[in-house]
Amino acid sequence: MESLLDQGIPVILWLQQFSPGLDGLFAAITFLGNMEFFLIFLPLVYWCIDRRVGARLSVIFLFSAYVNFAAKWMVDLPRPFQFDPRVRAIVHAAGNGFPSGHTQGAVVLWGFLAAVYRRRWLWILAAVLMVAIPLSRLYLGVHFPLDLMGGYLIGGAILGLYLWVEPRAISWLESLPFSGRLGFAVFTPLMLVLVFSGAGKGVVTTGAAFAGMAGGFVLERRWVGFSVQGSMGQRALRLLSGLIVLGLLWAGLKVVFAGLEPALLFRFVRYALVGLWAGFGAPWLFVRLKLATPEYGLGDG
DSSP states (O other): OHHHHHHHHHHHHHHHTTTTTTHHHHHHHHHTTSHHHHHHHHHHIIIIIOHHHHHHHHHHHHHHHHHHHHHHHHHOOOOHHHHOTTSOOSSOOOSOOSSOHHHHHHHHHHHHHHHHHOOHHHHHHHHHHHHHHHHHHHHTTSOOHHHHHHHHHHHHHHHHHHHHHHHHHHHHHHHSOHHHHHHHHHHHHHHHHHHTGGGOHHHHHHHHHHHHHHHHHHHHHHHTOBOOOSOHHHHHHHHHHHHHHHHHHHHHHHHHHTTOSSHHHHHHHHHHHHHHIIIIIHHHHHHHTTSSOBOSSTTOO
16 A cells, blocks of 8 residues: 555655645635535525535535545545655645545535536536546645545445435435434434444534434425525525524534533534534525525425
8 A cells, every 4th residue: 555655646746846836726726625615515505506406415415525534534544745744735634535535525516416417517517626626635735646546436436326326215215204204314324423433523523414404404394395496686695694604603612612521422413503504494594584485385305
């Protein structure tokens, strides 16, 4: 394995010869794979563009992120700047390197959207981002080419499996009573967290957000049933108000829970509440503020 890492160092050093001239460009590109981007993008799709696609996108993305954190923990490989002092970490990166979460996330998120909407421009955008985001990770010195290959392979496998299983899974879930859907949505991510509880806060974070959002989706269909239709002004106000509360929850609970033990339990609660707000709380608020209208047939899944 060490020889494979050695082979990647010359590639990274060659790219970094263009630093600092391209630092800003590649930092901007890599932001499209950061947690902060997804905290904005996933709610944007779910609240303002396409509720059903947004829910499905959130599920596959959060499951992929969970798998990525678990794989990093199991494989336990260093990042380039930890492996070779000649490599500079141009942006901050913590934890293990393999597989690349940015690469895996790009394949899953943009590949899913392209596969669902089947628009030529979206396929082109997806292909560009699937190359540009991973390339930025090499340039910034935080991933080896081997990490990128792992991200491509795992992301592609998750995307293909999800697209194959999803229609059957949705039919099965819609056949369940409300309590069965809610229980499955909440306890499946909880069980995933328990399976790899030793993997640390990454698995806890994604599992908690997964449980909160999935449970929120079920509650929203039962008690809210909002429609994403509306004027551009209404959609903009949805995004703004929803993200303000989401940010307050995310940052505020971090302060409230600081120093409390067990830390991972409070982290789970924090991200579960953030996910619940995104999936259920925000749509409820949008309807109450008349920024969104309820659909007919509540409880239809």
